[in-house]
Amino acid sequence: MENKNSILIVDDQKSNLLYLNQILSGEYTIYTAKDAEEGIKRANEYLPDLILLDIIMPGMDGYEALAVLRESEKTREIPVIFISALDSSDDERKGLKLGAADYIIKPFSDAIVKLRVQNQIKIKNQMRLIVEKETAEQTSRAKSEFLSRMSHEMRTPMNAIISMTAMAQNSDDPEKIRDCLEKTSRASHDLLRLIDDVLGLSDMEEGKFSLVPGLFSIETMLKNIYDRTSCFFTEKNQVFTKEIDPSIPEFLVADEKRLSQVIINLLSNASKFSGERGLIQLKIFVNNIENDELTVQVEVIDNGIGISKDQENDLFVAFEQLDGGMTRKYSGAGLGLPISKKIVELMGGRLWVESEPGKGSRFAFTFKARIKTPDVQKYPPVSFDGKTALLAEDVEINREIVTSMLEDTRLNIVYAANGSEAVSLYSSNPEKFDLVFMDVNMPEMDGVEATRKIRAMEAEGKKRIPIIAMTANVHPDEVKSYLAAGMTDHIGKPIDFDRLLHMVNSYTNLPVMEMSV
Numbered sequence: 001m002e003n004k005n006s007i008l009i010v011d012d013q014k015s016n017l018l019y020l021n022q023i024l025s026g027e028y029t030i031y032t033a034k035d036a037e038e039g040i041k042r043a044n045e046y047l048p049d050l051i052l053l054d055i056i057m058p059g060m061d062g063y064e065a066l067a068v069l070r071e072s073e074k075t076r077e078i079p080v081i082f083i084s085a086l087d088s089s090d091d092e093r094k095g096l097k098l099g100a101a102d103y104i105i106k107p108f109s110d111a112i113v114k115l116r117v118q119n120q121i122k123i124k125n126q127m128r129l130i131v132e133k134e135t136a137e138q139t140s141r142a143k144s145e146f147l148s149r150m151s152h153e154m155r156t157p158m159n160a161i162i163s164m165t166a167m168a169q170n171s172d173d174p175e176k177i178r179d180c181l182e183k184t185s186r187a188s189h190d191l192l193r194l195i196d197d198v199l200g201l202s203d204m205e206e207g208k209f210s211l212v213p214g215l216f217s218i219e220t221m222l223k224n225i226y227d228r229t230s231c232f233f234t235e236k237n238q239v240f241t242k243e244i245d246p247s248i249p250e251f252l253v254a255d256e257k258r259l260s261q262v263i264i265n266l267l268s269n270a271s272k273f274s275g276e277r278g279l280i281q282l283k284i285f286v287n288n289i290e291n292d293e294l295t296v297q298v299e300v301i302d303n304g305i306g307i308s309k310d311q312e313n314d315l316f317v318a319f320e321q322l323d324g325g326m327t328r329k330y331s332g333a334g335l336g337l338p339i340s341k342k343i344v345e346l347m348g349g350r351l352w353v354e355s356e357p358g359k360g361s362r363f364a365f366t367f368k369a370r371i372k373t374p375d376v377q378k379y380p381p382v383s384f385d386g387k388t389a390l391l392a393e394d395v396e397i398n399r400e401i402v403t404s405m406l407e408d409t410r411l412n413i414v415y416a417a418n419g420s421e422a423v424s425l426y427s428s429n430p431e432k433f434d435l436v437f438m439d440v441n442m443p444e445m446d447g448v449e450a451t452r453k454i455r456a457m458e459a460e461g462k463k464r465i466p467i468i469a470m471t472a473n474v475h476p477d478e479v480k481s482y483l484a485a486g487m488t489d490h491i492g493k494p495i496d497f498d499r500l501l502h503m504v505n506s507y508t509n510l511p512v513m514e515m516s517v
Contacts, residue, residue, distance in 0.1 A: 004029045005121050006046060010039030010065070011054040011083065016106075020052060020083075023110050024117060036060035040068055043075045049124050050117065052104075055084040055095070066098055079120045083108075154194060160187035186231040192494070193228075193268065196261055197336055210476050211346050215372055216256035218248060218284075220498045225260055225267070232271035238278045245285035248296065253370035257492060258343045262351075265336035266300040266363045273361070274304030292371045295349070303360040312353055316341045340365070384411040387508045389435040391415050392422035392450065393470065394442040398493075402437065405497050411504060419445030423453045426465075430457070433465060434508045437491075440471040440482065448485045455486040464488075466507035470495070 006029040009020050017032045024030055031046050033039035036057055043051060051069070055062035062082060069075045079101040084091065092103045101123075102116050161184050168180035222242070233240045263282070270280045281301040288295040307315070315337050337351075344351040349366035384406075391413050393399045399415055406413065414433070416422035419442050426433060436454070438447040445453075451467050458464055469482040469490040479490055488507070491499060 006048040007050045008043055008048040009052045012057040036065035040065060050120050051078055051080045052083050053080050055082055055086060063098055070099055157187035157191040189228050197339055209342055211255040211258055212476055213253055213255050215251060215253050217251055219250055221256050221260055225263055229264055229267045232268060236276050238271060238280055240280045242282040247286050249371050253372050262340040262343050265340050270300050270302035274302045279303045287366055294369050294371055295366055297366045299364040301362045306357040306359050306361055307355040308357050384409045384508055387434045388412040388432055390433045391437045393439040394418050405500055418442045419447055419450030422450050426454050427457055436465060436467040437470055438467050440469050451486045
């Protein structure tokens, strides 16, 4: 059913309110107010499409009420028709001069009231259609420009990865190979960050953007962030400093991946918009503590080119960037800040910027996290001698990565190339394995189905073997489906070394850690 246009009638005479309501309510949604003060309040509350406003009322008159309505950004554009017994041309001229759209003289004529109301509503609807069309066209143009930029942004690191890999393969010079690998690593991180932003934007557009809270070490998170961003600063000989409030607990409960994404985006932008030998500062401190909830403030400060007040408005809008010349000079997909703003808001905080052209910028945000002491020791043991893990992963390079990460731990790893092979290996000797790492997406039989089959084989009353999902999709709904299938926990791809080590320790040396947050 199509929504009706709405009209607010403001008149101190009850008989006038009843009369106008009677002749207009069949076609419009009607609100009423008995004086100017109430009318202004209801105009701000309901934002009607049209206001019929009496002039002569006790207290504030209609002229004064119109002035107040025009001063407010919320009500400024609402058309107002004066309704009054003042019938001289001077009165009508005064009303129109003050900004009224029309003037109806009492006593009312049904036909005149209906026609003049219809005219104003028609104009209002036409203006709304024009604005909606312009907005849609602007959004379409912005998305087209965005897709064009994305093609360039994705090709740039990909070309670097391909060309640097080829150069390293064809060189016998150790220094040249090292340089190629460093550039490949840098381009890979750039591409990974871009993919994270694109996936985040897609989730935002579909209303699926959400958080996956978990227990994490802020010290480890910052180390990983620096590993991913140090190349920005090294390339331009920039100075990076960090200042961390010692009162921040080492372990917090929040979405570590999304929090890292925000900080990396801010550090990347700070480096990008700062020159050679620029200064980039990261500051993290406690803003507030209430019971077991902590409010943390993070600041990224640079001495780069700065941002004007006009440009600040576009920074946090998806598909928008700074002006074209700046975009061409500094590149970037224009996604990081809108996504960062969404993440911060979901974390119960806000993101803002303070800047001045030529004097640098200060981006700051707050987020809320729970304080929780982990049930495991801070530093996991360096040896898992005598323990065996079953690694089900169809991609060979991923198997090599996990093996390399755990090489010094003396953990025995048995490989399966798909779900069927994992089930077969487990069924042949269930007592052999202490832990299973199960890739979710594999040919022949995926990790979810393989998990169900392993669970079905477990002896009744026997402690269930921990099965860890390995997946690039850590959306809450997907994680719930993994747990429902019988998986114990999950680890995201690309795999983080510290989390992998911590997870092996948790599930092979200690009781299964409580993962509820």
